[in-house]
Amino acid sequence: MPSSERTLRVEAIVLRHNDWGEADRLLTLYTREEGKLRAIAKGVRRLRSRKAGHLEPFTRVKLMLARGRDLWIVTQAETLAAYLSLRDDLERIAHASYVVELLDRFTYEEGGNRALFDLLAVTLQRLNEGHPSFTVLRYYELRLLDLLGFRPELFRCVGCGEEIQPVDQFFSPLLGGVLCPRCGGQDTSARPVSVNALRFLRHFQRSSYAEAGRAVIPLPVQQEMETRMQDYLTYYLERGLNTPGFLRAVRRRNPD
Incomplete structure (x- = not known):
């Protein structure tokens, strides 16, 4: 206690x-x-x-x-x-479950962190009010990582330290961020990340929620961003989360 x-x-x-x-x-x-x-x-x-x-x-x-x-x-x-609207349908339940599972898995009984509490509360409120779930969840993931000290490096190569250029790169959870094409071989588990996916991840990382919400992101880029974030989170948690599988099953049932 x-x-x-x-x-x-x-x-x-x-x-x-x-x-x-x-x-x-x-x-x-x-x-x-x-x-x-x-x-x-x-x-x-x-x-x-x-x-x-x-x-x-x-x-x-x-x-x-x-x-x-x-x-x-x-x-x-x-x-x-x-937050009664979170209980109206399975997809909202899945989103809220993901948010609380992520915080639960990353934290221990080790004292207060008001910023984490406020982030959790405002994220549930946004989901409850019907904000676009992609924006809410990606913004939550990046702010959570910031507050916990796991901020991914998205602006400089984690291999050589050079500023990232507007070309396709590699994303390395093992090394904590983006590798430039020259350094991609430093981590054989690194995955490609496109210019657009990285651009929008960077935008979300450095922007306010309102600014992030104004971004118009094509669906394939959204899917790539979600996948790269799941790679990163799974690496630092050392095992997969339960709720993304539930959310994928719900989406298959409700493709619209």
Whole structure:
């Protein structure tokens, strides 16, 4: 537990929950004040539980927590934002699930990071309001990597240090960014990245969300950007994420 206090009042977003015992749930929370926490919500699987509706994944809540023997215990819960539109269809659920899984997998119970909490909250809000999912997710990925210290180098070759020129390059998660054509052989696992995909990744990395949202990106370039980002994230997580496969399955069912 990150705090010596007997009680905590926190603002949190529910990342996920698992059944615990006969009627309880184990919650994984990301809080504004303390970062990632786990807490037990007692009795919420009972039909008459008043807390159950406040503690669903993606919900932003105000909680009172009491110290238990090993875990915090939820004693009070109040919904601040339910993000109800995220639950309207499978694709929105998949997008929100991806956002929370990415934060969950990259973080540990090691103290607060208000910038991460704010990024998570504003990203869920954007998805809830129906912003274009491609822009929301790619911008979220790049800002998350910035805040966690894994920012990919997109402007200079990570092999020779020279400024990247407007030609096709290579993208190397192993070396942390882009390799110029001369240095591409330094990492045999590096993948080609086109001029346009790199141009828009750079734009997203250095721009505000509003500026990123004005970019008109052809679908094949969007797909390439998504693939290169998945390569990078998978490398640093050391294993694949669960939700991209779910999202691909949903897209196949709803091709429009």
